[in-house]
Amino acid sequence: MKNNQDSLQRFVFESSPVRGNLVNLTQTLQQALNKQNLATGLRKSLGELMVASTLLAATLKINGALVLQIQSKGALKLLVVECSSGAGTALKIRATAKWSGEIKDQQSMFDLIEHGQFIITLDPKDGGQAYQGIVPLEGDSISAILENYMLRSEQIDTKIYLYCDGESAAGMLIQKLPDTMNQMTQAQDADLWNRVGHLASTVTDDELLHLPTETLLTRLFVEENVRLFEATDTQFYCSCTHESVANMLRMLGHDELTGIIEERGIIEVNCDFCNALYTFDKVDAAQLLATETLIPSNPKVH
Numbered sequence: 001m002k003n004n005q006d007s008l009q010r011f012v013f014e015s016s017p018v019r020g021n022l023v024n025l026t027q028t029l030q031q032a033l034n035k036q037n038l039a040t041g042l043r044k045s046l047g048e049l050m051v052a053s054t055l056l057a058a059t060l061k062i063n064g065a066l067v068l069q070i071q072s073k074g075a076l077k078l079l080v081v082e083c084s085s086g087a088g089t090a091l092k093i094r095a096t097a098k099w100s101g102e103i104k105d106q107q108s109m110f111d112l113i114e115h116g117q118f119i120i121t122l123d124p125k126d127g128g129q130a131y132q133g134i135v136p137l138e139g140d141s142i143s144a145i146l147e148n149y150m151l152r153s154e155q156i157d158t159k160i161y162l163y164c165d166g167e168s169a170a171g172m173l174i175q176k177l178p179d180t181m182n183q184m185t186q187a188q189d190a191d192l193w194n195r196v197g198h199l200a201s202t203v204t205d206d207e208l209l210h211l212p213t214e215t216l217l218t219r220l221f222v223e224e225n226v227r228l229f230e231a232t233d234t235q236f237y238c239s240c241t242h243e244s245v246a247n248m249l250r251m252l253g254h255d256e257l258t259g260i261i262e263e264r265g266i267i268e269v270n271c272d273f274c275n276a277l278y279t280f281d282k283v284d285a286a287q288l289l290a291t292e293t294l295i296p297s298n299p300k301v302h
């Protein structure tokens with residue numbers, strides 16, 4: 001079931017506020033990153049962040065994009081992953097990285113970060129309010145950073161297990177929704193949460209990557225009452241268009257664009273996410289500058 005097609009599956013522990021999801025993202029990872037020239041260590045980190053974005057996006061009931069970014073002033077400048085979801089559609093993911101200098105394969109993200117920040121952006125496509133949270137990087141792994149963020153900023157207990165070796169990727173999330181019930185129930189919930197958390201922590205990379213969801217859940221939580229929901233497909237998708245690139249170019253301003261045209265006769269832009277090439281000749285550039293600059297009202301990556 002999960003061999004040919006990447007998918008995400010939600011589950012709940014019956015009669016409790018504890019829920020979770022599991023994802024396999026191997027094909028998506030390869031499609032998203034194979035056109036980018038990433039050192040192995042960075043590719044692993046970006047893969048983990050991709051897995052994390054699908055796990056978190058699946059817990060949010062939004063039509064729109066969840067963007068996870070790690071920004072730093074070190075050799076690594078930016079990791080960014082965008083996961084878009086809509087009712088009844090696949091989760092669509094794209095990702096990219098920016099850095100300076102030479103990055104070695106064995107260097108992990110954490111070797112390359114100085115004054116790191118974690119930025120989470122929710123951008124509803126149905127006209128709702130955009131949300132952005134910015135926090136310092138706390139934790140020595142991507143899962144720890146996200147668990148800390150969820151607890152401190154959202155007051156939601158979350159456990160996240162991520163695996164990416166650069167070629168395959170998978171993960172699991174377990175979450176306890178805030179309690180609104182009486183104390184008796186809270187005590188029972190706390191016990192379930194501790195038990196489930198302990199059992200979840202025994203999951204191995206091999207199990208995450210290779211076991212069908214039902215088998216894995218049975219193996220981990222054999223005595224618990226788990227209900228599994230239908231799978232959602234996940235896939236690589238880049239939303240860049242000629243118009244979105246034109247909007248970005250407009251922000252460079254008249255002088256900059258005219259300068260490039262005078263020097264090279266043409267403006268060429270490769271999409272950071274999918275490497276698609278967009279070209280603008282002298283006529284296109286003049287047209288582009290004649291149109292009013294469209295600055296997005298919501299914070300988003302281009």
Ligand SMILES: [Zn+2]
Nearest residue numbers: 238240271274
């Ligand atoms: Zn693109």
